[in-house]
Amino acid sequence: MSDSPYNPVVHDCFTNPIHVGDVIGGPTAYFEDQGMRIRLSAGIIDSSIVELRFRAWGCPHIIAAVELFCRQFEGRNVQDLEQFETGPIMQDLAVPIEKTGRILVLEDTIRSLKAAINDHLTIK
Amino acid sequence: MSDSPYNPVVHDCFTNPIHVGDVIGGPTAYFEDQGMRIRLSAGIIDSSIVELRFRAWGCPHIIAAVELFCRQFEGRNVQDLEQFETGPIMQDLAVPIEKTGRILVLEDTIRSLKAAINDHLTIK
Amino acid sequence: MILDLIYLDYAATTPLHPSVAEYMRKVQSEAYFNPASNHAAGRLSLAVVHHAAIELAQLFNVNPERFIWTSGATESNNLAILGAAKQREHRGKHLITMRTEHKAVVDAFLFLEKQGFEVTWLAPNLDGQLPLDLFEAALRDDTQLVSIMHINNEIGTIQDIEKIGSICRKRDITFHVDGAQATGKIAVDLAALPVDLYSMTAHKFYGPKGAGSLYVAEDVLIEPLMFGGNQQHRMRPGTLAVDLIAGLGKAASVAQRKMTDDLKHLSSLKKQLMQGLQGIDGLHINGPSKDGYPGILNVGVEDIEGESLLKALEPLCVATGSACNSQSLEPSYVLRAIGRSDIEAQSAIRFSLGRMTTSDEIDKAVSLYCRAVKRLRSISPGPIL
């Protein structure tokens, strides 16, 4: 449908999220702000992120953003998380400017997840 | 056509006036007022109005009114002119209330015609 | 793609009833003239306009002379409220309305506030009803105008126009009713009701968009919004859109004929919808639980984000908040006024049903709604602790 507020990437990530869930016992981060809530958890083997799972409460853009993050970083090295930037994800999802703040909630959650993963790796 | 400002009598009298003209040498009356102009002339034999002719300049209602007057009084006795009243003619022609003044111009002309006929009969 | 849509947003707008569309087409091709033109063609169009006035008058049981043609209820509301308030400034500068009115009423009153009028904004009870004791307490000697909507567009509350109007009439207060959602849907006898001004718009009852009317009771005077000649008793200038007016009239006449059947149909569908949804955890109805207009059902559900709900409901076309403000995602001020929290209000979905709605569509809507709630809950990290 023309003029949808959601581009096809949002539509797909929102409608068919394949990373919903929790990695039980894995490093986990939870963040809430601006009425949005995100939980991320990871399955780590050596320094590989073999699994990324999320739960989220928020608008379609935020749900799609978390799913897209999972799609992009599952299977990659823990170090790669440093490369995460909000800019490209905002672009991929055509997030309207007034929702920028919400995407920063995702950024915060990822930062928190990195910390949790580091703790996890250190303990090991 | 529905809602015409002219009823069928006006339409007929305006479109097919059969009394346009002048009775040359007959008693004649001319009156103008409110931008309307009416001339009436009659052919009189004994005390019969054998002919009535008019000329008029004005709206369709005034033209129709003069024609209707001629239709009604041609062939009748001079005395009958006393019976002329504006009320019935306004009704027959469904003259809008704001045009009442114009019909009074016809009344004035007829009064003047009666005077001219009286002069004519007296001279005889 | 459009074929897949399930349209349950009849309170936002309706399609043309087939016989209305057909009649309008006939007028467009055979009587498209300017009703103000002083010739046979113009008079034909004028007759079409007169006929429409008669059809509208029959629906309301009043004299056809009493309707002003406008472009819709927004204009009718503005004309009524600004026009009456200014016309009777000498009578007083106090005005009364409700917090749950349509934006076209609310914003007209906000404008009058800026112009030095004083407005009392009454709050409804939980059902959306105006509490009459509150209303009577708000009346003052300088109260000159009261505006209360007939059926609320978001939650379907039907106000007691008769009681409110009687109170106004006793005190020489002009009473305006926004009847945009009531016209053609419930019986409105303006000969019996103590109403001075009544707004309506054709596109809410299967008539054309861009066509509205304001009923002005005898001896009620209002100032115009626009100027341009003597048409419509100088209350509303502009070339009359003969085909739109014809469509409005015909829609009124169809509505009158079908009203009983329409109401029965809607009541049965609303019952089906409510039964279908009742199993959902944390669901609540916004607005009247009974006696509301059967074409509208507004429900909210705990711990679901509104925008995602709307997206997850596709291809179901329903409204969040009022259709007219739904471009912004602020929680509906109507729902706030009946006591809903921001978070409750933002999950609200208005189902509005219409003449063409089928029982099958209701089934689909129910299953889409249940699935969407379940899915979003399965994604959610759980309620905030």
Place this chain on the structure above:
Amino acid sequence: MILDLIYLDYAATTPLHPSVAEYMRKVQSEAYFNPASNHAAGRLSLAVVHHAAIELAQLFNVNPERFIWTSGATESNNLAILGAAKQREHRGKHLITMRTEHKAVVDAFLFLEKQGFEVTWLAPNLDGQLPLDLFEAALRDDTQLVSIMHINNEIGTIQDIEKIGSICRKRDITFHVDGAQATGKIAVDLAALPVDLYSMTAHKFYGPKGAGSLYVAEDVLIEPLMFGGNQQHRMRPGTLAVDLIAGLGKAASVAQRKMTDDLKHLSSLKKQLMQGLQGIDGLHINGPSKDGYPGILNVGVEDIEGESLLKALEPLCVATGSACNSQSLEPSYVLRAIGRSDIEAQSAIRFSLGRMTTSDEIDKAVSLYCRAVKRLRSISPGPIL
């Protein structure tokens, strides 16, 4: 009966162009939704509205964002004039317009006079043109708004919008143009013309009735006439009539494509009409004898009463005075302004020709006119002495 009519009153209103009617029907059945609705159906209607804005923008060579949808030129004129005057009250309270403007402009200015504004009413020359020296002499430091129509609806005069606009722009004066009779008929390049506000209405160029627009140049601010939410930059509330807007856009696009042919067709018909009438004793043209808009010819004739002439011309449908005031039979104030006496003015007949007018209809019109004049003269007692 309607079949016998000869309609030469295209300046009063036009029929729908067939492809406009067809497109509107499609929108009515497939995209009848509320463009403000936040769902797929609403977005479909919104896209239709955007498309119409693009079509309209192409006709005027400007940005599609710059159009406000209204109910017609009466509303556009009022919105522009009242809205601009009030918005810039601080700039000054002096306004300028012409005596030959449409009632929707004249009466808006009369209202502003009552509100404490001062209006200079300029008289045209015999052709209906604004004398530029007179205009410049009328300008003052506190002049904030000028409104001049593009094509005069009664006599077809085309004003020099470019020159008038340049003078306004140099002095920071808002310039409004009533383009109701020009839109879709002559080329109007609003990117090049120094115009701030331009009014139009679809039903004058084979689009739907009840659909108009106001072009608002960038950085021009106006106050709204009505209130009701955030739609259309808060300048004009109300549900957008998507089918009417679609029809307006399509009519603009058809008009652009056909403009050269239309003008050629009208010029040739007007020539035929003038030649046909030229033998009549005491005939005069009201308005420009050359360079006027070819779709309009206004003629008067000595010593003929206007109402009777109109009746005698049946089944010819033409206008006396302006279509919009023709319910009253006062002599046209436009004709009085170009120096006609009352008696001259009241015999005036406006022939207005259109896309569907045929050479055969012109022949019939000529013979009806000649016959009517002859017949009424034969009835007349002769001129007042």
